Amino acid sequence: MxxxxxxxxxxxxxxxxxxxxxxxxxxxxxxxxxxxxxxxxxxxxxxxxxxxxxxxxxxxxxxxxxxxxxxxxxxxxNVIYDYFLHADSSAYISTNLSENKMINEDIQKAIDSLSTENAEIFRLHLDGYKYHEIAELLQVPEGTIKSRIHMTRKALQQKLKMYDHA
Incomplete structure (x- = not known):
């Protein structure tokens, strides 16, 4: 230079x-x-x-x-509630800021309860990385990434089922 x-x-x-x-x-x-x-x-x-x-x-x-x-x-x-719960977000996203804050805290606690590896994979996915990008970044087969994200999403749905109004 x-x-x-x-x-x-x-x-x-x-x-x-x-x-x-x-x-x-x-x-x-x-x-x-x-x-x-x-x-x-x-x-x-x-x-x-x-x-x-x-x-x-x-x-x-x-x-x-x-x-x-x-x-x-x-x-x-913006679509995290819908992503986790597969429900119409207008049915349960309240204009009440304290309720939204509580929901966000519960989502964060649920993510924090994941194993470090699964939390990292899921956060990358939430940040918009594609399966193949995560696989390449972490040097893990793409199929493994897909299955971990699927299992993680199911586990989070279970932990957050109190918000499922479907």
Missing amino acids: GNVNLNVFFQEKRQLLSHFASQFTSDYDEKEDLIQETYLRALKSIHDFINDPKLVTWLYVIMKNVYINQYRKEKRK
Whole structure:
């Protein structure tokens, strides 16, 4: 990487990254988060791309992946009740914030009661990772991942059956 000052480098790319972020969101704070996360991920391999003509494309792909992962995570969070209980969420998600907080705490306790390995696999799944991605990350056969997620979901349904209004 030589004499390249990373602070100067990223300041030079900030306007470009801001433009990229505008393609994903109009919210200022979300744009800033995307830019910062892109910086963090780019730092890991910047030495491989600093003089590469495809640097801009590489930064865009990083930002796009960050956005997609955040979207998947948020999407999963929004449907977690339905995911666990296979019921119409409008039937039991109350506007009462304290009730929602209690439900969230119960879900978290149920997840925390899992074995460390199954909890990790299930959290990755909730974060939006595909079966094959989890299998590759943990170096476990994809079939094993599928069956553990299935068994974990069934165990969580059993622990949270008090919320099943189907």
